[in-house]
Amino acid sequence: MKRLLTITFGILLSGLAVAQNVEQRELPFFDKIRVSGEIKVFIEKGDKEMATIKANEILVSDIILEVVGKTLEIKLKKDSKKQAKAEVFVKYRELRDVSVAAAAYVSMNDTLKVDKLVLNVITTSEFDSDIIANTIDVKVGQGSSVRLRGSVRNYEATVNTKGILSALELKADSAFVTVGTGAIAKIFAKEFIEANVRPAGNLTYSGEPKQKNIKTSVGSTVREE
Template sequence: MESKGVLPNQPKVEPLGVENTQKGGSMAKANRWAILALGACLALSGKINGEISSQRRLLFFFDKIEVNGEVDVFLKKGKRNRETTVYADSEIIDSVITKVSKRTLYVDANNTFQLARRLPFVKLNARRKFPVEIMVSIDKLTEIRVNGGSNLTSAELQSDGLSVFCSTSGKVHLENLLSPTLNLRQEGNGVVVLKGRGVNRLEAQVLDNGSLRAEGFDVGETTLLHQGKEAVHLAPLRWLDARMRGSGNLFLHRQPEKMVIDQAGKGIVRDVISGPLPFLDHNASAPKLGEGY
């Protein structure tokens, strides 16, 4: 007799509507994650920007400049002295600050934003930065201060005696400076680059994690207080007074006619050609010249 029951090993067939519903839900969920991932990538890469705009601004008299925030500043001679040109996203250009107070030009911009999105089991943190570039037409200054994460570049600046203070994590580049003296204090985490031959005397203090690159800076006399952790590169012509107090090294790309090296830290003084140089050992009972490491 033929059995009318269910055949053995027969695959179970789901209703067509149930299968389509499950597939549709999975595809919708995948699409949502794809859209969220795309949005996060766009936010991280900064692709969603407005148009770049520019503004020219005339300023009152100033002989000092202080840069804050995370902007790029360029100092150079121009047709109209003490004029700035600001280049920034049209959404934030009006908020870029270039104001003069007590003979000091203050530059700042609120151009960084934190983006946070919280999803189930996923946390996305993004930092969006609007680039801001500021051209400053100036031929003579007495003081430059660069803070935050800003960068500053100067070419053919003149001064009767320039003081530079750096606490930035960015880069400060001074080229072809014309000044009898340059007083530099580097206490940021960035780098200071000096080039040219228009300065007679350099007085430099290097602190913390910042570095100084002045191997292309032909200066007659140099006084250095090195209390930092990074390297300093110099090329003095006639005189060098180096007081080594930190763990950072000093590399000489030229040996001056006369020099005094006061060694009290772990950093060494090294000629890039001949090797370590003698130092004054203050740890001995009678201070005497010792050999380099």
């Protein structure tokens, strides 16, 4: 009986270890991040590059973190469980390019301060951030969502089919936006707005821009807030 209890207790401990485990990794320098798969990634500035991985229902070894060139790639192994839950907390020194794909979620835990940011969020993924920048180049892919706050001199955004850009709280001087079919863009600009709103696209803007050049299509909607 005692032997049976010992074995059972050992199995339970093993199950808990697999169910939730944590690992910290030091990383070489990177200034780009590429996230792919159903992973939640939280990013903040630090003194050195490192990552803390928290995994449920899978082992941390099933989560791939590797720096190729100057790009940190974060993804799940191909044979990982679909119901697996993984969170990665990343610290960086410099960051200028973020790519999010395949149902990933990325959030900045503090304000990202950068001269120029390239942001690419595709295939039903999400990105959320406070930003202070001179320029931003953002692409929102099909079914994806991007939420931006902060300030920028000017930015260019392409919002593809059924994508959502929520940037009314991103205070910009100028904004250049393409809103695809069925897509939604909410933007702020106080000097100039140039927009192309395609069929069934929806554009909301604020900031009382001094100049605007907005092209519309059949079934598109443009509204000033």
